[in-house]
Amino acid sequence: MSKERRRLPRQSWLKLESRVFIRRGLLKKEWIPVVPFDYSRYGMGIQTDEAYDIGDEVSLSLKLIKDNLEIVVPFLQGYVRYKEKHHSRFNYGVEFCFLSKSEKLILDEDLMRIEQILHHFEAMYSQSSSLVNGA
Numbered sequence: 001m002s003k004e005r006r007r008l009p010r011q012s013w014l015k016l017e018s019r020v021f022i023r024r025g026l027l028k029k030e031w032i033p034v035v036p037f038d039y040s041r042y043g044m045g046i047q048t049d050e051a052y053d054i055g056d057e058v059s060l061s062l063k064l065i066k067d068n069l070e071i072v073v074p075f076l077q078g079y080v081r082y083k084e085k086h087h088s089r090f091n092y093g094v095e096f097c098f099l100s101k102s103e104k105l106i107l108d109e110d111l112m113r114i115e116q117i118l119h120h121f122e123a124m125y126s127q128s129s130s131l132v133n134g135a
Helices: 101-132
Strands: 016-023 029-040 043-048 057-067 069-086 089-097
Touching: 016 043, 029 057, 029 101, 043 057, 043 069, 057 089, 057 101, 069 101
Parallel strands: none
Antiparallel strands: 016 029, 016 057, 029 043, 043 089, 057 069, 069 089
16 A cells, blocks of 8 residues: 555656745744755645654745746745755655645636646656667
8 A cells, every 4th residue: 555645646856946934933933945856736845854743834936047037925834744865965745735725716727737748748758768769
């Protein structure tokens, strides 16, 4: 029996930039880059030095850049659902959440477009790799 609980398989990233919003004190706040390593419109995997616990709320931003296309999600909430130590950093699985149905409708279109573009790129990359490797 598989431990996979995601509704859809996540896509590998390509030029997907992501940052987390960190409060460093009462007045200091900053956006810190993280390394995204998988993605679906329901959540994503990130790698960072920042320490989170399962259930912690995370504020993210996303930007997909491909050729002349740029899709930006400036602010997105999520919850840490998975945590694994990876060398000196941590891998986290973050499930996206929405404050309201209207926010979900607004963000869902961009999240689905990012997923579709990544899926299309991955399919093209797989096809070109198989051609290069002897098909």
